[in-house]
Amino acid sequence: MKNLLQIVSTATDLGAAALVLLRRGLMDPHRPVQALRASRWMRQYGAFAGLIRHSAARYGSAPALTDEHGTLTFAELERQSNALAHGLSAHGVGPGAVIGVLARNHRGLLLTLFAAGHTGARVVLLNTGFAAPQLADVCRRERVTTVIADEEFTDLLDVLEPRVLRVLGWSERDCGRLSLTAIAAGQPTDPLPAPETVGAIVLLTSGTTGTPKGAPRNRVSPLQSAQLIDRIPWPAHASYYVAAPMFHATGLATCTMGLALGSRVILARRFDPVAALVAIERHRVQALIVVPTMLTRILDLGPDVLARYDTSSLRVVFAAGSALSPELCRRTADAFGDVLYNLYGSTEVAVAAVATPEDLRAAPGTVGRPPLGCTMAAYDERRRRITEPGRTGTLFVSSGLSFQGYTDGGQKESVDGLLSTGDTGHFDESGLWFVDGRDDDMIVSGGENVFPLEVENLLAEHPDVLEAAVVGVGDAEFGQRLRAFVVRSSETLESDDVRAFVRSQLARHKVPRDVVFIDQLPRNETGKVLKKVLQEECS
Structure with a gap:
């Protein structure tokens, strides 16, 4: 009976996913053969190679990608990726081979993904x-x-074993190294026969607490696209500016979403807030994909600079990768209108929840609600499911796309078929979810549970605070206490001012005993604060 219920549930989710894909334009009900062909290609070649074959057949000469080397059409992307696939095969790359890609956002990364699938x-x-x-x-x-x-990373490759083939993915000049361009030169532009086994893609965790782990993505399902578009009105035949790094799920998934919808994807190897505004105006960008720190840098330019550029084309500002503070939600709405969408998820569980502009207006800082096919729940320390609003617990998620285990054989904690995200959170009476912090960030100070994220979000609202991070440190009297690292915009801001501001709005045990002013917070490439680095500074 249990297996039958699971089959019925899966079939129901897939049916609902198909309806979402039809509604958003990813499937054309008048061309069922086209959809069947796309499904076959994805089974044969994997998600990325199947995608470019389908998109080239559907959109042909429409512009697909613009980067610092110019613009490629969908048909040109497919032909170039086919040539690269033939060239890689001639160099011994096939089933069983593993390609590591160390690249910023540009065509070389996408061409490699497409070619590897073949x-x-x-x-x-x-x-x-x-x-x-x-x-x-x-x-x-x-x-x-x-x-x-x-090319900028070639010096790092000296640490690799001699057997590893080294290929240049992007260069400003001809430096005499084996490159993607050289490998593809003179090769056929027709697709290779389907491989015996479909290659997978491995995403790495952020590694904020140690060496990043590998999370393989082997499955292709309509649910993957449906979950990403269920609560987000991604535009079709538009322009997407993907600033979020594509080695991470946020940038990669939204880039491929844009291509699947026949949109031009605009990439830049390095993020610059003014350059992003220029691109939005020039290309009439409708979808901007960022991590929160990038959005902050754009808004920090100030209203006078923002007013110089026409950003009225924006319909979706998509932010993911780290927490959005309530203040950042409000600032974005004031600058661009109700266009901000916040996705909460992780490398392991994929999509967990999506907050719409309406959600963020009602409750700035919320991560919203689970989309189609997703379940999110909070459990207490004894792993009993929490059913009352406002009570914090460890967050567990099932998305139907959750990974099956790390490449080293490890696994995340699982309860009732749901995987732990490593975060704590709660839901309110309307069913909106909120992330309270990392499970391992919580401290106990004088017998009280304290979540640093609450203090960080409050400090973000101080007019003289640019950004802040709060960590726990040992304390002889209380067990642990809070230490705040603050980047200030005014030298007149003192430690006592910071403590008084927190004390005026939060309980006494949440007031940082220590306040350290620094020039900038240490962050990784996706914008997450490296609290381990700050902890080391405390020791």
Whole structure:
């Protein structure tokens, strides 16, 4: 009976997903053969190679990608990726091979993903913020056989084993190294035969607490697209500016979403807030994809600078990767209107919840509600499900796309078929969810549970605070206490001012005993604050 219920539930979700895809334009009800063909290609070649074959057949000569080397149409993207696939195959890349990609946002990264699907190789997306030891550890653990890296990272490759094939992914000049361009030169532009086994993609965790872990994505399901678009009106035949790094799920998923909808994707290797505004105006960008720190940098330009650029085309500002403070939600709405969408998820569980502009107006800082096919629940320390609003517990999620385990054999904690996100949170009486902080960030001070994120969000509202991070440190009297690291906009702001501001709005045990002023917070490439670095500064 249990298996029957699971089959019925899965079938129901897939049916609902199909309706979402039809509503958003990812499937054309008048061309069922087209949908069947796309499904076949994705089964044969994987999600990315199947996507470009389908998009090229559907959109042809429409502009697909614009980067610093110019613009490519959908048909040109497919032909170039086919040529690259033939070239990689000639270099021994096929089923069983593992390609590590160390690249910023540009065509080389996408071409590699498309080509790898045709060869059957696995792709590991490497963090561009890696130091040499991390790169060596990850490539060794994931058994990488080929690394495709931008020229700026070539010095890091010295730590790799000699057997690893090194390929240049992006260069400003001809530097005599083996490159993607050279590998594809003169090769056929027709697709390779489908590989015997479909290659997977491996996303890496953020690694804020240690060496990043590998989370493979082997499955292709309509639910993946449906969950991303269920509560977000992604525009079709438009322009997307993908600023979020594509080695992470946020940038990669939204980039492929844009291509699937026949939109032009605009990429820049390095984020610059003014350049982003220029691109929005020039290309009439309707969807802007960022991590919260990028959105903050745009807004920090101030109203006078923002007013110089026409951003009226924006319909979706999509932010994910780290928490959105209530103040950032309000600032975005004031600057651009009701266009902000916030996705909460993780590398392991994929999508967990989405907040719409209406949600964020009603409750700034909320992560919204689970979309189609997703379940989110909070559990107490004895792993009993919490059913009353406002009570904090550990968050567990099932999305139907949750990973099946890390590449090293490890797994996340699971309860009732749901995986832990590692965060704590709660829901309110209207069913909106809120993240209270990382499970391992919570401290106990004088017998009281304290979540640093609550204090951080409050400090973000102080007019003289640019950003802040709060961590727990040992205390002989109370067990632990809070220490706040603050980036201030005015030198007149003193430690006592910070403590008084918190004391005026929060309980006494939530007031930071220590306040440290710093020039900037340490962050990784996706904008997450490296609290481990701050903790080390405390010791």
